[in-house]
Amino acid sequence: MTIRDQVFSFVEKKYKANPEYLWRRYPDYAIFRHVDNQKWFGLVMDLKRKNLGLDGDEIVDVLNVKFSDPLLADLLIQQPGYFRGYHISRGNWVSILLDGTVPFDDICKWLDESYMATASKEKKQKLRPPKEWIVPANPKYYDIEEAFSRSDEIDWKQGAGIKKGDTVFMYVAAPVSAILYKCKVTETNIPFRFDGPVQIKELMKIKLQKRYKPDKFTFEVLGNEYGIFAVRGPRGIPNSLSEALK
Numbered sequence: 001m002t003i004r005d006q007v008f009s010f011v012e013k014k015y016k017a018n019p020e021y022l023w024r025r026y027p028d029y030a031i032f033r034h035v036d037n038q039k040w041f042g043l044v045m046d047l048k049r050k051n052l053g054l055d056g057d058e059i060v061d062v063l064n065v066k067f068s069d070p071l072l073a074d075l076l077i078q079q080p081g082y083f084r085g086y087h088i089s090r091g092n093w094v095s096i097l098l099d100g101t102v103p104f105d106d107i108c109k110w111l112d113e114s115y116m117a118t119a120s121k122e123k124k125q126k127l128r129p130p131k132e133w134i135v136p137a138n139p140k141y142y143d144i145e146e147a148f149s150r151s152d153e154i155d156w157k158q159g160a161g162i163k164k165g166d167t168v169f170m171y172v173a174a175p176v177s178a179i180l181y182k183c184k185v186t187e188t189n190i191p192f193r194f195d196g197p198v199q200i201k202e203l204m205k206i207k208l209q210k211r212y213k214p215d216k217f218t219f220e221v222l223g224n225e226y227g228i229f230a231v232r233g234p235r236g237i238p239n240s241l242s243e244a245l246k
């Protein structure tokens with residue numbers, strides 16, 4: 001089995017995408033695309049070596065993939081087997097030789113990168129790795145401390161961008177003004193309608209994993225040590241705080 005065949009097999013198995021042959025003039029050129037947004041995430045071509053600036057007229061297979069990070073693309077094209085995207089020079093496309101110069105495991109990794117770089121916003125959200133958030137809780141509207149005294153799993157207003165598997169650190173507002181709980185998001189997109197001081201359209205379930213003392217991660221500590229000066233809605237956290245919260 002050639003590396004080209006291995007690429008086809010990998011894409012079909014992992015992404016359920018079959019090659020499409022779009023050009024009569026180039027019958028062996030094949031693209032892979034997303035079903036939802038129709039964007040390409042791979043293009044396999046057969047070219048003469050000299051088309052890539054190499055010596056000889058031998059035909060070689062090449063895979064074009066897209067990177068979200070232009071710096072990574074610039075670094076790769078300085079390595080053997082990588083070239084600025086042939087026929088797709090804009091948008092951080094890179095051509096990869098399929099002749100054994102680049103290990104197949106690396107090729108698969110860059111196909112994964114290209115798939116994510118070209119995915120729709122909805123698909124990126126679904127496929128992204130778990131993330132950590134700080135989520136505010138206002139005692140004026142809901143007594144979260146009392147709720148967690150009764151059960152280790154409660155319903156909470158779902159924040160934009162949060163998905164199942166994420167970790168949320170619950171920051172309880174004044175008079176507490178501190179992070180009190182570490183929770184795992186166990187379910188999202190629960191239909192709910194509430195029109196009041198706080199509008200709620202969907203809920204998520206959060207399961208308590210850890211408690212913190214009220215004087216440990218206070219508002220002052222968050223600002224002075226971690227550069228967090230406001231918690232008005234769900235927000236990501238710096239690595240230094242993530243390590244401290246462990």
